[in-house]
Structures are given as C-alpha cells and as structure tokens.
Amino acid sequence: MNNKPSIPQGTRDFSAEEIRKRNHILSTIKTVFELYGFQPLETPAMENLETLMGKYGEEGDKLIFKILNNGLNNEKNIDKAKAGFEKVLEGKNSVDLTERALKYDLTIPFARYVAMNHTKLTFPFRRYQIQPVWRADRPQKGRYREFTQCDADVVGSYSLLNDAEFALIYDEVFTRLGLTGYELRINSRKILSALAKACNATDKLVAITTAIDKLDKISIDKVKIELAEKGLTESQVEMIEKYVSISGSNNEKIDQLINLIGTVDETGKGVEEIKKILHHTTGKNIVVDFTLARGLNYYTGIIYEAKAPATVQMGSIGGGGRYDDLTGLFGVPDIPGVGISFGVDRIYDVLKELELFPENLQVSTRALFFNMGEKEGAFAFDIMQQLRKAGVACELYHREESKIAKQFSYAEKKNIPFAVIIGSKEIEQSYCQVKNLSTGEQHVVVFEKLADFFNSN
Template sequence: MSKPSIPQGTRDFDATVLRKRNYIFSAIKNVFEKYAFEPLETPAMENLDTLMGKYGEEGDRLIFKILNNGLSDPKNIDKAKIGFEKLLEGKSSNELTERALKYDLTIPFARYVAMNIGKLTFPYKRYQIQPVWRADRPQKGRYREFTQCDADIVGSHSLLIEVELANIYHEAFVQLGIKNYELKINSRKILSALAKLCGGADKMTDITVAIDKIDKIGIDKVKIELSERGLTQEQIDTVEKYLNISGSNDEKIAQAIALFGDSAEANRGLEEITNVVKKATDANITVDFSLARGLNYYTGIIFEAKAPAEVSIGSIGGGGRYDDLTSLFGVKESMPGVGISFGVDRIYDVMEELNLFPENIGKSVKAIFFNMGEQEANFSFGIMQQLRSKGIACELFYESAKISKQFSYAEKKNIEYAVIIGSKEIEQNYCQVKQLATGVQELVILDNLFDYLSTK
C-alpha cells in the first residue's frame, strides 16, 4: 500500500495556518465591506465553454478540465477515444470533457451577471473569497490550488472606481502590515496603441504575452520571443524603446506622450493613468508601462500589486477594467466592469517571511480544565459550560490521567491557563489557575473565574 499523499501544488492547512489565513481574509473582507461590496459565491466548476477563450492562449493551457462521467461505460469508449484524439490535437472535445475547475473568479462573476442581469441593481459591487485552480508548474509562491479575494464593480465607466480600488489595496495591505508594497499601474489602451505603432492591432496579443514575462525572463529574451512571434527588428526596437521608459511617474508619462505623439488611444490611456495617480494619493502607485497582465479581457486601467522588495514573492494582487467582458455571454447592453484580486497564498508567505502576524494569533483556547477524577470532571464540566456561554473558549481533558500528561497536552496546544479543581476546591468553592507561560499559579474563587480569565 502506497504512502498517503496529496496532489502536487496543493496543501493541507492545520489550525495554526488556518488562523493566520483567516486573519488575512478578515482584514480584506472588512475593507471590502467598508467600501459597500456585498458577498457572492459561484460553483467550483464551470462549463468548459464559459472559461475557454477568455484568458488568452497562455491562460487557456492552464485550465483544469474535468472528465465526463461514465467514460468507463462500453457505450462511451469510442466517443472517449475520439475525444482524446481531439485533445491531443489541441482541440476541445465534448465527448471527453464539458466542465472545468474555475481558473479565476472574474469570468464566473461575469457569467453570473449575464445570467442575473434583470435581478441585479447597478452599479453592482461584489466581493468573492474562494479557491481557484490552475494547471501550473508548482514553485515558491505558485500553487495549483489557491484562494483569491476579488472585488468587482459592474455598471459604471467612472474612473473613481479605479481610485477606490487603489485605496482598497492600500488600506488592506497597511492593515496587514505590508506597508512597503508597490501598486503598479498601466493601461491596455496604451498597449493597444503600441501594437498599432508596431504595425497593427493584430500585434496586440503577441506583444502583451511577451512583455508580460519581462520580470521573469528579462528584456533580451522578450525581444527574442517577439522576433519568434513575427515582429520585425524595427517593431522590436519600438517595443524596446517603450519598455526603457523610466524615471518618476510624471517623467514616465511625459516620455510616453513623446513616444506616441498624437495617438488618441494612447493619450486617453495616459490621461486615465494620470487621473488615478493624482486622486489615489495614499496608495503606493508606480506607473509601469511594462505591465501587461496577459489576459485578453482587460480594456483599460490595469493594476498589479507587488510584494516588498525584501521578499522574493512577486505579485500579490492584480486586476483592471474589462468594459466588454459580459458581452462574451450575450449581454447586448454596455456593461463596463472593473475588478481587483488579492493573492492570499502569496500574502500569507509575505507575512510569514516578514513576521507580520500578531503573536497571539495561534491561541484560541483560553483555559483547560484538568481531569482530577470522575466527580471532579463532572463538576468542572458545569463550570466550563458557564464560561463558554459567556464567550470564553475552554476545554476539559477528557480522560483521568497523570498531571504531567495533562500539562504536556496544554503546552503543545499553546493554551494559556490550566484550571485545577479537586475535591477540596469543590468543597471550598475555589480553583487553582496556573498561567502556563510563566508558571504563576493563583487561587481564584469560582464565582470570579470569568472575570479573572476575561481580564487577562
């Protein structure tokens, strides 16, 4: 029998880890709620045609497809063979798979809006905290199953939305102690203008997919990839000039204006960036024209939140505007949208590495009642239930055992206090309370036990 294991790129979470993750969820959720977003959940799986073609060629490759039920049925063998042959050719096959695990929360959200457009009040503001799956190569900070925290608004063209989302990033990161984050900003309108400067709008995907990798592979390899994608040397030189824009935010914008000249599309993108940077004054915004976010659905401002430079984690969030996303699902009327996402798993790694979690976050049980015998345990159980009814988390050691064993159990669980009630204590209506971290032990009248524990 093989040793138990879990799929590569997935993890189990014990109590200590979950408390830290819930601390992150709670901080982000509180900010979402403060900005009037309401919660939503969608299924773990979506129909395959809901997801395919929405993320670009790179993203489509990372979608986890789910095999249809009943493929082992002899009647379905031939269909399955045909479906598998189609998959080998890089095509989708309804005979083999019709569903997939969701790749992100944005496309399922757009699908939800399209299905419920007559019921929702617009602008519709929702947040969503759920796991997503990607068939990626596992590495530090990159998992096949991970949790996203998204906030999206649909139904408004106002740039104040982008300003609010930048502020949400700032408030959440500061609340979590990640003060030296960097929020990069660019516009797909500028990238579209770059494609046209390089010969036409059909170059957009080739250029964005390549430059989206610049942090990982460097500019020289980006130029090689652009060449392999069919760009001429002159076009590659234009992209390189664009990527070499540097300086302060104002200096970068001035250089971009000079590069694009009278391009109306580029100027609109630059005006939008300038507007957001000026209004979101609290956020640590950096204009970064190399930011591409290689997802096809973005149409305007795009964001990427980067971890502090002292940790090698990279992106801890991202998003942008997708003004025509719901049209993919047959919505005829204009339904502009903007959204951001927090990468909770990477945020967790950042906080661990920088030691940002509160010291007492791993403590959930305030007190343990030692088992001093059957009669004493029954008496202690009644006292314990009174404390629980008033909000004090506590437990009773179930079995009668040596005191040393009970102390060892309490210390391993990081419990703060041990409450000892023997026959003498029952007769005289008091208990002994020992603070396990310091070893200090005190006599406490039972009627005062709640006040004693709640003030410590």
C-alpha cells in the same frame, strides 16, 4: 506496492495554525471590501467548458483543468471518449470527452453570473468573492494548482472613481496586514494599444502584450526573440524595447512615453486615466509601470499589479483591471466593469517570511481544566460548561488522575494560556486555582467569578 498516502502536486493540507493565519488575511480583506460597500457572492467550483475557453488568451487556456465526462462505464461511452481524446490530441475540444472545467479565476464566472442575472441586478453592482480556483500550472514557490482568490468588482459604471477606490482598497488591506513596503503598479491597456498602433502592428497587440507580460520572468533579449517569432520586424521590436526601457518618476515616465509614441488617441486617454488614479491616491505606494501588461485579453483600461516588499522574493500578490465589455462575451454587451484580486496564498507566504502575523492568532482554548480524578473531573466538566456559555473557550484534560506535569505539558504544546485546577479541597470551599502559564502567576477565584476573571484577562 507503495501505500504511502499523498496529495496531488500543487495542493496542500492546512493545519489549525495555518488556517488561523489564513483567516486573519481573509477576514482583513473581507472587512475592507465591506467597508467599501461590496456584497458577497459565490459561484460553482466548475463551469461549462465553453464559458472559460478563449477568455484568458492562448497561455491561459492551456492551464484550464478540464473535467472528464461521467458515465464512461459502458462500451459505447468509452468509444466516444476515445474519439474525443483523439480530437484533444489534435488540439481541439470534444464534448464526447469533456464539457466542464474547474474555474480558472473568479472574474469570468462573475461575468457569466452578471450576464445571466443582469435584469435582476441593481447597477452599479458591487460584489466580492472569496473561493478556490484551479490552474494546471507548474508548482513552485508562491504558485499552486489549487489556491484561493479574493476578488472585488464593480460592474455597470464607467467612473474612474471605482478604479481609484481599488487602489485605495489595496493600500488599506496591505497597511492593516503590516505590508507597508508593498508596491501597486498601474498601467492602461489603452497605452499598450497605442504602442501597437505606433509600431504599425495593431494586428499583433496580443502578441506584444503577452511578450511584455513575461518581462518579470525572462530577459528582454528573450522577449525580443519571442516578438520576432510572432512576426514583428526589427524596427517594431526596437520601438518596443525603447518602450519597456522607460524609467524615472511617475511624471518622468509619462513624459518619456509621449516623446516615444506621440499623441495617438489611445495614449492620451490612457495617460489621463493614470493621472486621475494618481490624483486620488496621493501619498500611496503607486508606481506607473508601462511594462505592466496583465496578459488576460479582457482588460481594456486601467490595470493593476500589487508587488510584495522588495525584501521578499515573491513578486505579484494581487492584480486586476478594467474590462468594459466582459459580459459581451456572453451576449450581454455594454456592461462596463473593473475589479481586483488578492493572492491569498502568496500574501500568506510573505507575512510568514516577514513574521507579520499577530502572536495571539494561535490561541483557541483559553483555559485547560486539569483532570484531578473521576469526581473532580465531573465537577470541573459542569463548571466548564458554564464558562462556555459565557463565551470562554476551554477544555478538560482527557485522562483522569494523569500526572500534573503531563497536563502542564499538554497545555504548553497547545499554547493554552491558563490552567484551572479543581481538587477535592477546592470543591468543598467553592473556589479554584487559576494559573497563568506564561507568567507563572496564580490566582484563587471563586466559581461564581470565574467567567468575569477570564473576560477581564
């Protein structure tokens, strides 16, 4: 029997060092969200299964973690569960087996919240949410089964200024984190609808967007095969291939798009949306990308995808878009919205690879009080409590009369910048020795001035 402990595949433990780095990312994002007037919100880890299913497209629905019903502890319930399991094997959902699921993202639960509380909310309603989500995906670099999302959404407004603000929020966050080489790619789902109409394949819009959305993972040849398998003709596939081959500057891409699919109503509306975003984000790393599809069915307008710097093999580190009737899925129509999400775990991996985390993040304890004996340790303990009241993080070495070298080694391993030494002589003369462990510089500080010393160094 193997008793070696483990954790589920696609999940992780986080050490103190990792948590501090993650908190650096989270606090940066939170600060920028609140700078733009967003308020915090949290929703449950689990949702009713019917809330989630059918909202993410065929591929997304397959990745939802379903939760088995509790109470499977008697023969009657076990029989129900068996019957439910047989339905699941047939590709059907069964309330006998599962009625709830872990949330796949933060957007659908947010839409559910708005639908439930729309009579109490002041619109436009601006919220941000930082919580874990779960997906039954295949774990790989930058892709986990449990991960943290940071979302911000505005609902109750059609204004494209909100869309432009989200592009600026991405720029502000990434600039503060040092990711100046990021790229924010934008498109409009209206343009994808126009493409489907120009191909005479409006009934195949979902198939087209789903296939195009895979271009960063598979080749154009495989995308063409998938489109053919979905029932598109050779001429339709050929037009789609020309569409995804559009290249050049942002303005050149727009010109090529119009030349290819003409001035179908959706084309004009989508192009106008993109031009407005570009107008308000001059000088930012905005790239028009007509291959961007964001394979979630609820997007209706501008869509975003943030890419890591090209020097890092990571891909998307954020994304989002406009959804003008998301709450209609829950019986409350005509509440427009737009939102974005930051991929915290991927951003962490990018910052780590590029060595962009600030060096001082790992400093928690500022001063280690050496334990010089029972009497000296007790005296140091009282001084330490006074320092803590003054906001100075400190700790006392745990063993009395340990060798000085051992205590220095402990401080070094924990990246503690200062050592405080109080022996019998120091007690008698009301001072202590304070050593800067990085420079080797040593100071004599009277007890009354110790808090001032640390607050100024």
